[in-house]
Amino acid sequence: xxxxxxxxxxxxxxxxxxxxxxxxMRSMATMISEVYDALVSAxxxxxxxRSAAEALANYESRFSKVDADLLVLxxxxxxxxxxxxxxxxxxxxx
Numbered sequence: 443x444x445x446x447x448x449x450x451x452x453x454x455x456x457x458x459x460x461x462x463x464x465x466x467m468r469s470m471a472t473m474i475s476e477v478y479d480a481l482v483s484a485x486x487x488x489x490x491x492r493s494a495a496e497a498l499a500n501y502e503s504r505f506s507k508v509d510a511d512l513l514v515l516x517x518x519x520x521x522x523x524x525x526x527x528x529x530x531x532x533x534x535x536x
Contacts (some may be wrong), residue, residue: 474499 475479481491 474502 477498478491478495481494482488486494
């Protein structure tokens with residue numbers, strides 16, 4: 443596989459991680475409204491409940507981005523380990 447093939451494969455993994463994070467964030471939007479509704483029903487003022495739900499949404503979106511980045515790093519580490527194992531095997535077992 444050439445250099446462009448590796449770059450294309452890395453780009454595909456990055457896109458996969460992006461779309462996975464996007465789907466995760468879309469599913470989180472309903473949970474934010476649930477948190478907002480729960481806070482309002484518990485007696486919190488609406489403006490404070492809204493700001494708390496937005497703060498929670500910000501944390502969740504940051505965590506989903508970190509998860510997506512970790513997915514790409516795991517795949518990259520796996521490819522590097524496979525390459526090193528191939529070099530070691532080829533060196534000791536000609």
